[in-house]
Amino acid sequence: MPERKAAWVRPMFEAIAPRYDLLNFLISFGMHHGWRRRAVRETLRHEPRVVLDMGTGTGDLALALLRGGGGGPAVVGLDFAGSMLTIARRRAQAARAGERARFVMGDALHPPLADGSVDAVVSGFLLRNVDGLPEVFAAMARVLRPGGRLVILEMTPMRRRLLRPFFRLYFNRWVPMLGRVVSRHASAYTWLPQSVDEFISAEALASLIAAAGFSDVRVRRLGLGSVALHTATRA
Numbered sequence: 260m261p262e263r264k265a266a267w268v269r270p271m272f273e274a275i276a277p278r279y280d281l282l283n284f285l286i287s288f289g290m291h292h293g294w295r296r297r298a299v300r301e302t303l304r305h306e307p308r309v310v311l312d313m314g315t316g317t318g319d320l321a322l323a324l325l326r327g328g329g330g331g332p333a334v335v336g337l338d339f340a341g342s343m344l345t346i347a348r349r350r351a352q353a354a355r356a357g358e359r360a361r362f363v364m365g366d367a368l369h370p371p372l373a374d375g376s377v378d379a380v381v382s383g384f385l386l387r388n389v390d391g392l393p394e395v396f397a398a399m400a401r402v403l404r405p406g407g408r409l410v411i412l413e414m415t416p417m418r419r420r421l422l423r424p425f426f427r428l429y430f431n432r433w434v435p436m437l438g439r440v441v442s443r444h445a446s447a448y449t450w451l452p453q454s455v456d457e458f459i460s461a462e463a464l465a466s467l468i469a470a471a472g473f474s475d476v477r478v479r480r481l482g483l484g485s486v487a488l489h490t491a492t493r494a
């Protein structure tokens with residue numbers, strides 16, 4: 260595989276965009292809605308006015324933030340795959356999000372936003388797909404105002420010994436087959452389990468977040484331990 264992930268991750272997401280939401284639903288048995296709701300609750304607890312959703316994809320997390328109630332924040336969804344953003348914009352229009360949702364093309368390593376300009380940064384299932392986690396966290400810290408919140412949802416290597424063999428059978432065997440048939444992409448859903456296997460532990464991720472200038476770093480495990488929700492405060 261080429262050295263920089265972006266070179267093949269971007270065309271991969273461009274290609275699978277039309278089937279991305281359906282596959283999320285099938286693979287997680289619909290549980291991904293609950294995980295996003297948890298992330299949204301964590302984000303809205305601090306009543307942000309502006310939220311950046313990095314790696315917004317088809318805008319699931321961004322739109323869930325807008326549905327969260329109250330006056331609610333304005334949300335900027337950032338992604339480098341144009342076909343994902345096209346779907347996100349269409350969904351925002353259907354949800355009559357108006358000015359409150361803005362979808363922008365750009366790289367998570369260089370978000371086109373001013374220093375300290377957002378109250379919260381969220382990301383769902385982005386981090387396994389980028390090179391240089393310290394650089395991504397530095398970019399997140401740069402755009403957040405001091406005291407702003409970071410909320411990260413990501414798959415995490417399964418720790419539970421009893422569940423691990425069943426999970427591997429499902430995730431490493433069944434998911435690639437299902438993904439190939441439904442997305443008609445040869446490797447995207449082989450990359451999914453492979454990227455989780457290669458990903459660092461939730462504890463190591465928490466240490467990287469702290470090293471990037473965040474305090475109050477907390478981890479909660481969801482989805483039988485297959486998903487981690489990290490929260491932190493920009494110091």
Ligand SMILES: C[S@@+](CC[C@H](N)C(=O)[O-])C[C@H]1O[C@@H](n2cnc3c(N)ncnc32)[C@H](O)[C@@H]1O
Nearest residue numbers: 272314315316338339340343366367383384388
């Ligand atoms: C697994 S999808 C997650 C989408 C969405 N956040 C969700 O929860 O469903 C990862 C998204 O991150 C985007 N992405 C990956 N690397 C990126 C980068 N370096 N800069 C911007 N977007 C990136 C991909 O295009 C894709 O839409």
